Amino acid sequence: MASLSLDQSHTLLNSFNSFLTVAIHNILYYRAVYPPQTFLSTRAYNLPVHQNRHPRVCTWIRDAVDAVAVQLAGGTVSRIAIVIHSPLHQSIPLTSRSPSLSPSPSPSPLLSSPTPSSSREPKKEIQPGTVLERWLIDVSSFPSWPDKSPSNPNHPHHPLSRLQPPAASRAKAMRDHGKMLARESRDEESRDRNLDTDEIAWADVDExxxxxxxxxxHAAEGMVSLPEGCSFTLAVELRDEVEGAAPIGHPQAWIPSEPKLQPRSKSKSVPGEDIGGSRTTPIRSVEAGPLFFECWVEESKAKEAWKSFHSETKETG
Known part of the structure; x- marks a missing residue:
């Protein structure tokens, strides 16, 4: 694992934060977690991208990425997961007899009072809050920060000490994200002035x-549409060597994932049932100078069941 100077580690961390922020917004757009009209079209890394324009969404994503950055700087993170769940307060029926797939405030009579013929078979449905997709970034080979950089992000030598703290205003979160995207076109020039380009080729990083x-x-566009009303969250999987030092406490930026999403570890030989999924699609390995990480998406068994039902519905419709 490469070791970087404080200036390099700070710049690299900020660059990765920008990438992660853009990636989250893009995934939410292409997977239609929020309506398309709630997104703005803009550019980052000389590429058309999408940004959700709701202030609360922007604030949540920015604060979540900042919390991830603290863990990255401490060298505790193995993987970052953007997790998409089925609707939290409603099950999704997987039966062609259902007249509609749209969420409704109350169950339909057909589901609440099954006919004698349907009651002979178990009702097929996706339970509320079931994991459907996990978009993963493996950062286990991420460069290490200098040993002299304390783990406390408030320390003046910590790579995060120069990051702007979370803003109190929700509107400011949107402005911050817009400025971040606008800066991408100027970043390469400023980085080349301040850092040794023989060590970090920033043009390669951006590419x-x-x-x-x-x-x-491309991967998100090629997938079957998700059920309406899905939600998402951001999770981190910790390295084995930091097991037992999870960042939970007060103030509580993180909470433990449910058992289904707990990875294999020294104390847990079998991973949770939602880890790995039933289908894994590689996306890309990113390698530029000291930076290396891999991206892929996992689709759960529930997602596969939804795909089958969605396909059958289209054929019969």
Whole structure:
């Protein structure tokens, strides 16, 4: 694992934060977690991208990425997961007899009072909050920060000490994200002035980010539509060597994932049932100078069941 100077680690961390922010917004757009009219079209890394324009969404994503950055700087993260769940307060019926797939405030009579013929078979449905997709970034080979950089992000030598703290205003979150995208075209010039380009070729880093975002968009566009009303969250899987030092406490930026999403570890030989999924699609390996990470998407068994039902519905419709 490469070791970087403080200036390089700070710049690299900021660059990855920008990439992760753009990736989250893009995935939410292409997977239609929010309506398309709630997104703005813009550019990052000389590539058309999409940004959700709801202030609360922008604030949540920015704060989540900042929390991930703290863990990255501490060298504790193995993987970052953008997790898409089925609707949290409603099950999704997987039966062709259902007249509609749209969420409704109350169950239909057909589902609440099954006919004698349907009651002989178990009701097929996706339970509320079931994991459907996990978009993963493996950062286990991410460069290490200098040993003299304390783990406390408030310390002046910490790579995160120069990051702007979370803004109190929701509107400011949107402006911050817009400025971040606008800066991408100027970043290469400023980085080349301040850093040794023999060690980090920033043009290559941007090209790798652009390629990863393009492949993510292509993979997302090619997938079957998700059920309406899905939600998402951001999760991190910790390295084995930091097991037992999870970043949970007060103030509580993180909470433990449910058992289904707990990876294999020293104390847990079998991973949760939602880890790995039933289908894995590689997206891209990113390698530029000291930076290396891999991206892929996992689709769960519930997602496969939804795909089959969706396909059957289209054929009979």
């Amino acid at each position: 790798q980010f652009r390629g990863a975002l393009r492949r993510m968009a």
